[in-house]
Amino acid sequence: MNDLIAKLRAALGAANVLTEGDLTAYEQDWRKRTRGKALAVLRPGNTGEVAAAVKLCAEAGTPIVPQGGNTGLVVGGVPDESGREVVLSLTRMNRVRAVDGGNLTMTVEAGCVLQNLQQAAEDAGYLFPLSLAAEGSCTIGGNLGTNAGGTQVLRYGNTRELCLGLEVVTAQGEVWNGLTGLRKDNTGYDLRDLFIGSEGTLGIITAATMKLYPLPVASLTAWAAVPSMEAAVTLLGLAHKHLGAGLTGFEVMGQFALSLVDRHMPQLRVPLYQDTPYCVLLENSDQESEPHARAAFERLLEAALEDGCATDAVVAENIAQARGLWHIRESIPLAQAQEGLNIKHDISVPVSRIPAFCAETDALLASSIPGVRLVNFGHLGDGNLHYNVQAPVGGDPQAFLRELEERVNVLVYDQVKKFDGSISAEHGVGALKVDKLPDYKSPVALSLMKSLKKALDPQNILNPGRVVSV
Incomplete structure (x- = not known):
């Protein structure tokens, strides 16, 4: 291994092959549930250096764990405990290579932080719509690697739908330049x-050509109290009817989830949640004018109040108020973490079946674990819930996680399967869920996935043990 390290240092520069010192930022997952041990941390500065590093690792049979901002939630971007795997961090590759306004595209390197990409697009007069809570530290390479979702999937789709081309280093250290901006090929x-x-697990994304959109003329945010999950789905239907393509966000938040934000971050001033089981956050982006957007919002909310699917509502009067409302939504995971260890689920269910799923699964968990607390929130507009489970008040969170996590996961995942859903909507599989896939994924699909893995990575050196076991 000393020979490999020497060759890697010659290829990348000694300063970019880390083997000593505090490597916690690369070896520990974001939730601090897992800490691995890296043989080395590699920090290439360009695609050629990535290719050189992969070739050297392939020759030595050394596994590689690609890593972006290390904000993942399924233990897919940190090394295992063997000390054999190298972490290949893309964070030095963070340039915006080109903005093509005529083609409405932007070509960026994989280590570009999502928020910086958004800002670069805005500075050029365009919108890059991918938006999620970790956007200040996650990278576009990680977003692509996990097909991240976020709050605007309803209008613009997941990261997959926003990408037109990739540059990828294969498991053999070859470079595929597919950075086309073509929409038809x-x-x-x-x-x-x-x-x-x-x-x-199939290749290392080093750059991407992403879609851009015109900046909306106006963007308005509303917060509504709803009496049930069924009412939230009804409100979603009304929003589609009244706002059409202008509906760019539709988030649902349970009362307990919002109470955690209120408890741990009282300065955020959570509205309307005390007397209603759910609140909904809506965004309307308009290409005509702010009065046009506000009139459409007002018609929607009037119809919702008349129907009874909303019991109260507020519309943000300015950008600061809108950001404040979104900040409340994005603070739920942090507030839950401050409350204590919890069991996270990133699931998707057909929107029309979400009310029945929640009612049935809530009841099963309540009867199985007296006093259990449910932190239910997420992207109702595209059927993605973060259906998280918190220990009962006064309980030992460590013991709860240790003794009940498997039982809770099986209960929730069985319910997801019953309702024709997916056990991973936007976070990925990683190492956390790889052993669950055989129970919840088609055997034919798994067989095809394994065939692809063996064909593209016959040595099994790219992120082994994640997504699919071979």
Whole structure:
């Protein structure tokens, strides 16, 4: 291994091959549930250096764990405890290579922080709509590797739908330059979509060409109290009817989830939640004018109040108020973490079946674990819930996690399967859920996935043990 380290230092520079000192930022997952041990942390500065590093690791049979901002939630971007795996961090590759306004595209390197990409697009007069809570530290390479979702999937789709082309280093250290800005290209298999969502198990994404959109003329945010999950789904239908393509966000938040924000972050002043089981956050982006957007919002809310699917509502009067409302929504995971250890679920269920799923699964958990607390929130507009489970008041969170996590997961995942859903909507599979896939994924699909993995990575050196076991 000393020979490999020496070769890597010659290829990347000694300062970019880390083997000593505090490597916690690279070896520990974001939730601090897992800490691995890296043989080395590699920090290439360009695609050529990534390719050189992969070739050297392939020759030595050394596994590689690609890593972006290390904000993942499924233990997919940190090394295991063997001390054999190298972490390949893309964070030095953070340039915006080009903005093509005529083609409405932006080509960026994989280590570009999402918030910086958003700002670069805005500075050029465009919108890059991918938005999620970790946008200040997650990278576009990680977003692509997990096919991240976020708050605007309803209008713009997941990261996959926002990508037109990729640059990828294969398991053999070859570079595929697929950075096309084409929206139509039927010259064979869609390699781009193969690598997106593969969590670095098939190739290492080093750059991408992403779609841009015109900046909206006006963007308004509303917060509504709703009497049930059924009412929230009804409100979603009304929002589609009244706002059409202008509906860019539709988030649902349970009362207990919002109470955690109120308890741990009282300065955020959570509205309307005390007397209603759920609140909904809506965003309307308009290409005409702010009066046009506000009139459409007012018609929607009037119809919702008349129907009874909303019992009260407020519309943000300015950008600061709108950001404040979104900040409340984005603070739920942090507030839950401050409350104590919890069991997280990132699930999707057909929107029309979400009320029945919640009612039935809530009841099963309540009867199985007296006093259990449910932190239910997420992207109702696209059927994605973060259906999280908190220990009872006064209980030992460590013991709760240790003794009940498997039981809770099986109960929730069985319910997801019953309601024709997915056990991973936007966070990925990583190492956390890889053993669950055989119970909840088609055997034919798993067989095809394994065949792809063996074909593209025959040595099994790219993020082994994540997504699929071979």
